[in-house]
Amino acid sequence: MTEQAHKLHRFHGGLHLPRHKEESTRDPVLPMRIPARLIVPLRQHIGESAEACVAPGDRVNKGQLIGRCDTYVGAAVHAPTSGRVVEIADHPVPHPSGLSAPCVVIEPDGRESWGESRLPPIEDYLDADPVSLRNRIREAGIVGLGGAAFPSAVKITPRPGQTLDCLVINGAECEPYITCDDSLMRTHARGVIEGIRILMQALKPRCCLIGIEDHMSGAIAAMRDALGGDEAHGIRIVPIPSLYPAGGERQLIQVLTGREVPSQGLPADIGIVCQNVGTAYAIYRAVAHGEPLISRIITVTGKGVQHPRNLEVLIGTPIADLVAAAEGYTDEVSRLIMGGPMMGFALQSDAIPVVKGTNCILAASHEDVAPPGPVMPCIRCGQCAEVCPAQLLPQQLYWFARAKDFDKAQDYSLFDCIECGCCAYVCPSNIPLVQYYRFAKNEIWAQERERRKADIARERHEFRQARLEQEEREKAERLARKKAALAAKQDDTADDPKKAAIQAALERAKARKAAQEAEQMSAEKADKEPSG
């Protein structure tokens, strides 16, 4: 079985792109000097933001918790080095919007002192209990380093009734220019393999497949070396054909296992967990050395920098420092992109810090990212559908997104689009297709949010309405009661015994008086009669 070639599958579409990987892999990974300032965003992951648990002026150790996150989907944030917290404030963060978000700004003291902040290493990790491993991964603030930055502890926790039987390790790194995973595997293959073994201990899958694009011969050799062959400990290294986007989670799973993640579903729905090689290495550091996720390897490349290379960078380092470590800009630089040319986004400034999910800074020259020609009408050529790895109909999605017919767009599985950019790359009419899909997805989310807000407002309005009516009714009732009471008072005079008694007495007195008067009158009459 060991000698048998692993059966590979194919995903639909895909592109052969110019790789541009050699530029940044000529030199070994350079550990960067500690920068003058670290700007550490409190939200570097999918999920809730962490909350700062230090204050300006505080001294922090390397690895000390600075942002706590108690929600299930979230990740803790740690101080990348020792120093002083100078500020907790909004700063521009890496995001397509260019907006600011809360960050902890640290002035390093250069001592790199851990103090008491190192987590206790779990030495016997291959015998450790899965729960303690998962807890450690959570504590160390580890998120997917492939770019999506989804909290790893969540990903490796099966939901009730779910069995995760296959671990897929993503070392494909299919996007042009990016070489950080390649460098990591070439320099830290042993750590990566140990990280994978920790993941296996936490998950107990039946199989584990590492997918690496076949042009990365150095990385494949180093990984084989570290594993002790093509297959050991239930782990198998599988070189896969270089085809963009083979490193997409769904695509890699399909290539390696032949299984398809259902539409709108997750790999976990078919029993698979996919983790990036960088994540595996971070897990190894956290478990075996007690180090939270505070640094990573990042590629700085493109014609816009003098010396493209890979750097080992503290999280929170401003991009300008990375560019300086690559010996500065060239005259050709025209745009800064975080990520690769296909799925990355443009940055507004190089003062923005790098985060856990940053894999590449592409300082692109004008020709690297030649602006597409003028946008022309869709000629329904169907090329976009041919290359779409998600087997969608990009041209239809484009029409629906453009017409803001979001229901239809969802009927055509808009949310299965991985925004790989293949369709836009081949479109002869230069239509910015992916932008339309992003626009449509965001609008749908926003409508969802507004709908929820409207529901709350409706409920509160109806509640108020009911309350006002109730008050109105109570007021009316009170009024009615008052009136009734008043009326009753008048009637009451008749049956009040005391009053009746007085009345009776009065009447008796009156009667008596009348009788006396009558007597008197008759007496007077009688007096007069005898004389007459």
Added chain:
Amino acid sequence: MLAATLAISTLAAVFGLLLGYSAVRFRVESDPVVDQIDALLPQTQCGQCSYAGCRPYAEAIAAGEADINRCPPGGEATVLALADLLGRDPKPVEGETKPPSVAIIDEQVCIGCTLCIQACPVDAILGAAKQMHTVIESECTGCELCIEPCPVDCIYMVPIAPDISTWKWPFPAGETQSADREAVSS
């Protein structure tokens, strides 16, 4: 302490009953078409449609008395959704669409007159007589109904600052924004 606990639990019970009552009451009366229309309206309750609130406007639309483009807070999305539901033609929104905002009370100036509380359609203002008032930002719909009644003009509308979690990719530039539905539905 006991009295306070009792008071609160009584209040909670009363409000619970009220809420239940309102749910029942409004369900009993409801007409399914009005409900469907109301579900698409933003519930700002601002009255810019010239009706007393979203539901009265929904009733007017259902009765064929009102056009579907009278709700500025809902904007284009609401017109499109209503057009879809009712099979009418979408039209440009009538009235001025403003960026979403919330009311803020300048607590230094507020005299605690409670007039704004009486105006707020969603009970988003907290405060008692002669005490300064505060807007519960998350509940404020931005209807501006509290601005007018304030005798000391201490309520301001501030646009909600876009943040990363609510930021949206814009409609791609360089193309017409017209919603050519014909092309789609054919």
